[in-house]
Amino acid sequence: MKFNNTLKAFFQRVLNWIKKNKIKSATAFLLLLIYYFSIPRTLFKEPYSTVIESQEGELLGAKIARDGQWRFPAQDSVPDKFKKCIVYFEDEYFYRHPGFNPAAMVNAIEQNRKAGKVVRGGSTLTQQVIRLSRKGKKRTYFEKIIEVILATRLELGYSKNEILELYAAHAPFGGNVVGLEMASWRYFGVQSNQLSWAENAVLAVLPNAPSLIYPGKNQIKLLEKRNRLLLKLNQEGVIDKQTYELSVDEPLPQKPYNLPQIAPHLLQRAAKNEEGTRVKTTVDFALQNRVNQIAKYYYNQYKQNEVHNLAILVIDVQNRNVISYVGNSPTDKDHQKDVDIIDAPRSTGSILKPLLYAAMLDDGELLPNTLVADVPTQIAGYTPQNFNLTFDGAVPAHRALSRSLNIPAVLMLQDFGVDKFYEELQKFKLRNINKSPDHYGLSLILGGAESNLWDLCGTYSNLSSTLNYFNKSDGKYRTAEFAELNYKHDFEPDFGSETTQKNVLGAGSIWLTYNAMEEVNRPEGDEAWKFYDSSLKIAWKTGTSFGNRDAWAIGTNSRYVVGIWVGNATGEGRPTLTGVTSAAPILFDVFNLLPRQRWFETPYKDLEEVEVCKLSGYLAKEDCPKIKQWVSKKGKSTTVCPYHKMIHIDQTEQFQVNSSCESIDKIITKNWFVLPPVMAWYYKSKHIEYLPLPPFKEGCEGNQTVSMDFIYPKTNSKIYLTKNFNSEVQPVIFKVAYSQREKQLFWYVDHVYKGATKVFHEKPIIMSAGFHYITVVDEAGNEIGRKIEVVRE
Structure with a gap:
């Protein structure tokens, strides 16, 4: 109760002062407002590199920022080793000051006065973050004052860890390398959380003098600065004596490392959609590396036949996640290595x-x-x-x-x-x-x-x-x-x-x-x-496209889908390029990397078991040989078998008969599988068990049914005349399927007789350009005809 009264009295005095000093109050309020908004909501507006990581957090690749700098987006945390190194090297009182260190600033001013030039800044890490965000500002005492004000505001709006994250992401590390994460990859070839104490010490001293990192130059100075920091860490009890002795024996970085480029075309895709961000992908790191090896192996094989490009995509069916993405083979620029084939039509x-x-x-x-x-x-x-x-x-x-x-x-x-x-x-x-x-x-x-x-x-x-x-x-x-x-x-x-x-x-x-x-x-x-x-x-x-330009293979089991394309990005075809010979081997090699899966379960609730004709595959009629088969729900309403019919034959089963030539008690009725003439013509050459209809017995011809049809040409065909090596026009070869092999057929072109055939009904006829009508007549007068157009090339 007493506290509440005291608080009320305080606020009353403040209100009274404001009423008496309106101009001062307004000025103070305006200054506070300016102070509050002095830090922009986004402190750093520089473009960032696009970075992609695997589902395990491993780096798959990165694309340089638009300003030509290697600057990774800030991470959620800074490794503890680097925190300790940078704080002990740059700002021992970082966790205790409000953004600036008055004692350090006084010492810096005194040292600069004695030297007659700026030899020491006295800036805290917070001030350095402000200076990095206000790029291009001169290092004057006026600028120092502004930095101090902004540093205190930064301390009010950000935690100490967040300030360290900003520093680690934007500090210069030599050349066009910006930020701890990029420096770690560039100089040591690993993620920052994998760095040793000695490696962290090197990176901690670099922003203070980034020119020391160039290979072969300034190695002694860099070594001295690193070792002084390691000694300090040992003296402060951060690292023990053994760690210190082992750390000072570690060599300095030499030749810069190249960034991993494990999924370069997925990086392109991410950069197009989310430029300047860090994207954790669904890619399986180990699988991606193995699939890259497969791609490299087959590329080295196929380039011998001048096939230079391929693409591989692996999908997890459960969630549609991409678990491996190889957009192109490891070819060269002359063969379109940067083209992402996965998205190319x-x-x-x-x-x-x-x-x-x-x-x-x-x-x-x-x-x-x-x-x-x-x-x-x-x-x-x-x-x-x-x-x-x-x-x-x-x-x-x-x-x-x-x-x-x-x-x-x-x-x-x-x-x-x-x-x-x-x-x-x-x-x-x-x-x-x-x-x-x-x-x-x-x-x-x-x-x-x-x-x-x-x-x-x-x-x-x-x-x-x-x-x-x-x-x-x-x-x-x-x-x-x-x-x-x-x-x-x-x-x-x-x-x-x-x-x-x-x-x-x-x-x-x-x-x-x-x-x-x-x-x-x-x-x-x-x-x-x-x-x-x-x-x-x-x-x-x-799949193989026309001209052997594209070879496809796509496969699936209950868990994974694998897609393969092989060819040339330029569209050039190669004679031996096919889906079976070129894409399929890659498909099976990739599937062999994946865990084995059970086959798809049978969806009985969306199937019907029906009787189908064993020979034709249609729904069975009464007189069909039957088997049972699972079909889709609507399958039970499809057409019944059109190819089985009842015929009458004699007791030897060699001839068809009817009542005009055979007594009824000797006639056998039998179900016969009969295909249309053209289908039967080719079918019987592949199926020796196929039996054409028996001929009619002598004396029964009047009632027989004759099957006759053109194999070539088809209705309204356009036929191109060809020439031999002597420039002589070659005949057109017409073909007819006929159920009565022993009978003759008679051929006419535009009602002009051209000859007869028997057994093998193929007729070569010299044709002139223009429209013609082909007629074929059998011995019984049955007739078929076809209109064609003949074109001279």
Whole structure:
């Protein structure tokens, strides 16, 4: 009570004084206001180096600041050894003064007066921080007064440790080296918290005389200053005698160290987004070093074939974190070493095929074993070719994917629709697929579009995470599952809330797609992987762009996604550059660095078990040989098998018959697998078990069904005439598939007879330029025709 009365009386006297001395009060208030705001909110406005660290805190690389100085952003703490060294060398009373030391200043003035020049400053560390922040000011007594005032204000607003942090981050250490952390790397090649007492002592004396650090110069002076500080530390009991004796025996730094550049292209990315900051990344330090070694090894191999660039990206599926980032090979400037390939748009080759396969499964337009045509194809002047230039006639959809066959992929896209698939790709956020669907057409599935490693790895990471979460949550999805990849350690992804609605693809179709991708043929040396329990189990896909300019490989298991690109940044192709031979070996070497993972669990809640035709892969009819198979939810509503039909044969099973030529009691009814003529033509060469329809028995021809179709050319084809070495125009070779091999076919061009064929129905005909109509007639008068355009080159 007595204290409160005293306090009230004091404030009353102050108020009375203010009322009586308004001008003095206003002046004092204004001075206090100026004093309060004399320190800017941001004390140092210099540009900083961009610094990236691994998830463990190891330095991955740094980029010089815009003013040409190596100046790292201030750290949260200064190592204790350096604190003691700098305080004992520069300012013993640092923890006891209010920002300036009157005794030190008086001594400095006296020494300067006797010397007739400035030989000692008498500044505290706090004053030195102020002087560093007011760069370019002359060292006069007037400036000293300002420094003292600002130093006291700094002491009021900052803790002693924060002041030391500011000093350590901005003190000059010789040349363009600014700050303790950069000096530690430059002169000793380690982080500041790893420095010895002797090394800390060297750095403590350097800001006082930074010119002493130049290698080969002033070594004696630098050694004397360092050892005097070490002796003082020993005398003050900071270090013991043994530490002192060992420290003075340590050599001084000589040749400067280069900064680590372990992830230079990730540094570029960080500098573009967050210049002048210290970014702790998600990169695994040990893994990054190992992946760098792999990149260097393959670069040295591939440059022999004039392939100079490659990129590797490794993603943790759980959180979409980048755990290894190699943006380019260790090549040279002539071969674009500074280009970050990971974000560069490149032709996709076949890398989008799994997305089409999954979309068709998800929409119920396809089953995993559905036969897809693989025959010579021409669509509106577009003629796709398989990589090996052969045809299977018909191939199960999952095998077409695992073998990366081009013609089945184009025909599947034609069935699914280019516009529809384009919209699907937009949901995956593939940024470089940004032209209209008409611009790409059917070539969209074969590399007609461009994408980049970042987006593609993000897509497969999101699909893998979708499947993982569905199984983990007993059949649920997350609303924001399709998230961006991340390289910042402190970033917490938000995958949204649980929902029963899929994002883009259902878990069942993703799982079926990954099973097909697991079957992709392994690179050379790993062909027998299926026979070993310890084999690396991943879903993966390769891609090779037109002209062998880009080689891709992307793989995933339940925890990691690895993406590889190999080629030339200039776009120059090389004959031997393919996804399987160039990118796939790197992919498997990187996966072998990662912990082994279990295969994806089966998402039974998004699958249906149905009976499918064993031969065609379609939903089975009554008369089909059947097997059971897991399909997507919508898969149970796909088309039933169109290739099985009932036929009547004689008891020898060698001829088809009917009631006009065979008694009914001798007719056998049998289910027969029959493909369309062109498909059957190529299919039977790959499948010796395929049995074409038996011919009709003599006398039954009137009721037989004849199958006949063109193999080449296709409808409305444009045919280019070629010449031989003697400049002679070569004939066009027309081909027809015909179910009655022993019968003749008769050929006409524009209703002019050109000859007949038997057994092998291939007809070479000399053609003239222009539009023509080809007609083929069999012995029974059945006829097929085709309009073509012949162009002379």
